[in-house]
Amino acid sequence: MRHRLIALASLPRVSTLPSARCAPLFTRSSPAASTRQGMFSQLRCLTDGKHSDLDKYGDYSNSNARPAAELNENITQEEKDHFAQKLKEDKSKQIRTPWHRQGSDTPPVARQRSAGAMTKGKLLTTPSRMLKIILPLTTSDQNTDRKDIEPLALLVHPQQPISYLERLIQAELPTIKDKQGRERQPHVYFRAEDSVQPEGESGDMKKTPVSSERESLSQQEGEEDFEQVDEIRIDGKIHKTGKLGTRDRMTPEQAEELRGGPGEGGVESYSGQGHEASSDKEGERRFVRWSPSTEIGDFIRDAARGQEFAIDIEGAPEEIRVGVPSFNDRTYYLRMRLRKTSKKISAMADVKKECDELAQLGAKRVAMAGFGGIVGWWCVVYYLTFQTELGWDVMEPVTYLVGLSTLIGGYVWFLYHNREVSYRSAMNFTVSRRQQKLYQQHNFDLRKWEALIEDGNTLRKEIKAIANEYDVEWDELQDEKDEKVQQALKNERRRKEEKKKSKEDDDEPVPVTKDEKDNK
Helix, strand or coil, X not given: CHHXXXXXXXXXXXXXXXXXXXXXXXXXXXXXXXXXXXXXXXXXXXXHHHHHHHHHHCCCCXXXXXXXXXXXXXXXXXXXXXXXXXXXXXXXXXXXXXXXXXXXXXXXXXCCCCCCCCXXXXXXXXXXXXXXXXXXCCCCCXXXXXXXXXXXXXXXXXXXXXXXXXXXXXXXXXXXXXXXXXXXXXXXXXXXXXXXXXXXXCCCEXXXXXXXCCCCHHHCCCCCCEEEEEEEEECCEEEEEEEECCCCCCCHHHHHHHHCCXXXXXXXXXXCCHHXXXXXXXXXXXXXXXXXXXXXXXHHHHHCCCCEEEEEECCCCCCEEEECCCHHHHCHHHHHHHHHHHXXXXXXXXXXXXXXXXXXXXXXXXXXXXXXHHHHHXXXXXXXXXXXXXXXXXXXXXXXXXXXXXXXXXXHHHHHCCCCCCHHHHHHHXXXXXXXXXXXXXXXXXXXXXXXXXXXXXXXXXXXXXXXXXXXXXXXXXXXXXXXXXXXXXXXXXXXXXXXXXHHHHHCCCCCCHHHHHHC
């Protein structure tokens, strides 16, 4: 056995490591070749072992390849730069491809309700005296949430009927199908707050802001009812002007008493507050539907009792509430134009007043000069008749001829100027001639003055008409700002009334007696 073990020890040692090179089957090599092959296999295995360690741990610059014991929570500047670069790339991709933004995969029906979405309409006044109605109409809205949509703007005149506005709204709505499957336009109804709100009666009751005005001015003596007080000194006295408050208006109890109960006649009362009415509490209010033949101005006047009216569209999930403009809103542009006109009138009123006073003084001087001439002529005739040798025989024909010539000349003068033969007509002619000269000297444009007075009276008339519709009292001096303007407008109105009255008197036919009728 010993000689066998010695023989085995002389053989080359076989490596237990895997070899990258496989020998072909059924091949025999020489002992020298086997020795070289064994040495090469050992070197190859050592090299493969080193590469396997590198593959296992990787590059030590990568934090994912490091052992947990060698890691820390400190963020390096390289990591921050890498994150900023990735964020910049993502934002640029979102700009180029907006469909990749966050929430693009969410269906539209699951969107949240927009807080800035328009859910109520608006009723605005315009400088052209038209009404601008803005309504958030949707072509087809089957969801409960309200998206941001472009509202519809319509211009209507207060004297147009509600049916005209109804046709405009229907033209912007999609058709609906009736029970027979035929397409038709949806009906549009206009509802306003009912003046009578009976308790315990079932009806179309809506939650609406209710005015809580209960206190009248008679209950608070010695206090002015102004919300914005302006003190103006006039003739040494301080007068308070400003925006009228709400205490002098009729209380709900008084209005209800005037209206009467169901089946009883009464008097309807209105309010010009509109959306400016106080809304301290919510109350159940009943709305009534108005006829399409009603004028829009009348409908708004009645709806001004509450803060808003409703537009009910057939097939819509909810009605559209529209805020009612108050008296201040309806007359805003009219009052602003009146204030501008009043400023121009006030600037020209001083010049005109000075010229008119000078013209009146000049006319009085002319009249006094005429009186002095008549007295002087009488003195001359008296002296020549009784104090000289001429006597009455000579002076009688002279006075007769002079008086007749004066009468004929005056008649020709009135006939030439086409005026009534009267002292007043002569005075007016003298004053007007003197005024024209003074106006030219002071560069006063009379046509501009007359146009401003005409515009001021027209604006005042329109504001007064709206105030009567809203049943409110308008403080004229608050917008005209000056008593001179108020007096100038008043004088012009009085002059027109007198002129109109005199024209009517001239055109009035002479009454015919019974005998004349029988003769005819």
